[in-house]
Amino acid sequence: MDSPDFRAILERIAEEIERTPGRGRPADYIPALAARDPRHFGMAVAEPDGTVYGVGDWREPFSTQSITKVFTLALDLAREGDALWEHVGREPSGNPFNSLVQLEYENGIPRNPFINAGALVVTDRLHTRTGDAAGTLLSFLRTESGNPGLDFDPQIAASESAHGDRNAALAHFMASYGNIDNPVPVLLDQYFRQCSLTASCADLALATAFLARHGLRADGTRLLTRSQAKQVNAVMLTCGTYDAAGDFAYRVGLPGKSGVGGGIIAVVPGRCTLCVWSPGLDERGNSVAGVAALDRFTTLTGLSIF
Ligand code: GLN
Numbered sequence: 001m002d003s004p005d006f007r008a009i010l011e012r013i014a015e016e017i018e019r020t021p022g023r024g025r026p027a028d029y030i031p032a033l034a035a036r037d038p039r040h041f042g043m044a045v046a047e048p049d050g051t052v053y054g055v056g057d058w059r060e061p062f063s064t065q066s067i068t069k070v071f072t073l074a075l076d077l078a079r080e081g082d083a084l085w086e087h088v089g090r091e092p093s094g095n096p097f098n099s100l101v102q103l104e105y106e107n108g109i110p111r112n113p114f115i116n117a118g119a120l121v122v123t124d125r126l127h128t129r130t131g132d133a134a135g136t137l138l139s140f141l142r143t144e145s146g147n148p149g150l151d152f153d154p155q156i157a158a159s160e161s162a163h164g165d166r167n168a169a170l171a172h173f174m175a176s177y178g179n180i181d182n183p184v185p186v187l188l189d190q191y192f193r194q195c196s197l198t199a200s201c202a203d204l205a206l207a208t209a210f211l212a213r214h215g216l217r218a219d220g221t222r223l224l225t226r227s228q229a230k231q232v233n234a235v236m237l238t239c240g241t242y243d244a245a246g247d248f249a250y251r252v253g254l255p256g257k258s259g260v261g262g263g264i265i266a267v268v269p270g271r272c273t274l275c276v277w278s279p280g281l282d283e284r285g286n287s288v289a290g291v292a293a294l295d296r297f298t299t300l301t302g303l304s305i306f
Contacts, residue, residue, distance in 0.1 A: 004301045006045045006272070010055035013296045017041050017278075017289050024280030024288035027260040030159035033063060036262070038280030041289055043297075046205035046273050048213045050146070058201040062277050063156055065259030066097065067204060068194045069119040070240075071137055074210070074232055076126040078223050084125060087179055088118045090235050097242045097260075097285055098166050100173065108177025112239040114257065117170045121179060123191050124171075128181045134193040144210060144218050145203040157196035164188060204265050204275040211255070211267045233267055237305070241291075244284040252294040253304030262287040266294055268303045 023038040042057030077084055093111040095101060102111055110117035127133035134152065142150045160167075171184045171191075180187060199207070210217050211233055215224035224232065236255035241248040241264075248256055254274075256266040262279035264287055274297065278289035298304040 003047065003271075004303070006053040009297065009300050010043055010045065010053055012300065013043065013293050014041060014055040016296060017293055020289070020292065022288065023278060024282050026262065026279040027281055027285070029163050030156065032153070032156050032159055033261060033279070036062070036279035038278065040262075041278045041293070042201045043276040043293055044201035044205040044274065046202075046209050046212075048209055048270075048272070050206065050209070050218060052202055052205055054202055057277065060277075061198045061200050061203075062263055062279070063153065063195075063259070063261030064197045064199050064204065064263055065195050065261040066114065066119070067257050067259040067261075067263050067265055068137060068197050069114050069122070070211075070232065070236060070257045070265065071140060071207070072119065072122050072126050072133065072194065073113045073235070074224055074228075075136055075140060076122050076129065077228050077232065079129045080125065081228075084122070087125065088113050088121045090231075090239070092238050092245050094243055098170070100166075100170060103170070103173055108174045108179040110174070112235060114235065114239045115242065116167055117174060120167065120171050120187060120191055121174065123194060124180050124182050124187045127187065127190050133190045137194055138197070141197070141199065141203070141207045144207040145199065146206060146218070147199075147203050150197070150199055150203060152193045153196045153198045156198075157192045160192040160195050161188065164192060167191065201263070201275040201277050204263065205273050208265045208267060208273040208275065212269055212271060212273045214269065229269075233269060236267065241286050242284055244282070244286055248286070248291065251291065253298050253306045254294065255305070256294065258286045258290070260285050262290060264290040264294060269305065271303055
């Protein structure tokens with residue numbers, strides 16, 4: 001199968017986005033996110049061999065936030081396999097990403113690894129297995145992106161912590177059911193650092209490529225089995241954009257994961273990975289221009305999983 005002309009397609013999408021009014025509003029729960037200009041737009045496509053194309057602000061670092069939940073899931077699944085699914089489910093929640101309501105009915109087992117409660121469980125388990133969940137995540141992302149300069153943003157991590165009551169409540173509540181191993185303050189420190197990771201569209205498109213390579217890392221070694229890579233892609237499709245996952249699947253037709261920094265990663269298994277960034281969000285916490293750009297990408301290229 002010939003590859004589409006990614007460069008021309010990205011240019012066309014950027015022009016269309018430029019002409020479209022209405023970008024949504026940046027997340028405002030911490031100052032560092034609220035300060036980003038919603039007119040930023042960047043998009044990158046990476047092929048499985050590491051070739052990367054981009055447009056707009058595709059090399060500008062931004063706050064990755066919940067996008068990191070994909071990588072911690074993959075890193076933990078690689079270590080503990082199916083035992084993870086005894087501690088976190090894989091059903092869409094239909095609730096906002098920071099919701100507490102389902103936890104009591106479901107005995108402290110979160111619906112899926114991509115809402116905050118589920119991500120806290122995954123980070124906790126990865127921390128138990130590695131002794132340093134955030135460090136394991138960072139070194140994986142540096143290697144896969146080929147960018148040794150990737151790092152956490154200590155100011156954002158401190159802000160997350162200062163505004164972290166809800167995440168603290170989620171962690172304590174799950175701990176009361178015995179579903180958290182580490183002391184809650186230790187877990188929260190790991191989780192807030194994880195959320196503060198700063199990276200560009202180019203970095204993230206490349207770092208996600210193991211999911212387009214069916215589990216193989218950039219150096220050809222295997223992180224996930226083919227079946228586990230399929231599982232991660234499936235959970236991204238059904239749960240990666242919170243209570244908008246149905247609409248995202250309908251419009252874009254790809255496994256994807258968003259973060260409140262305005263980034264979204266997406267996977268075309270076997271073909272390519274994408275990352276798009278624009279800080280203005282819709283009311284469900286997904287980038288307005290980001291979803292629109294991915295929608296146009298799958299329409300223009302015909303590359304979707306359906
Ligand atoms: N730091 C945010 C939180 O934990 C991340 C949420 C997100 O990107 N959806 O609430």
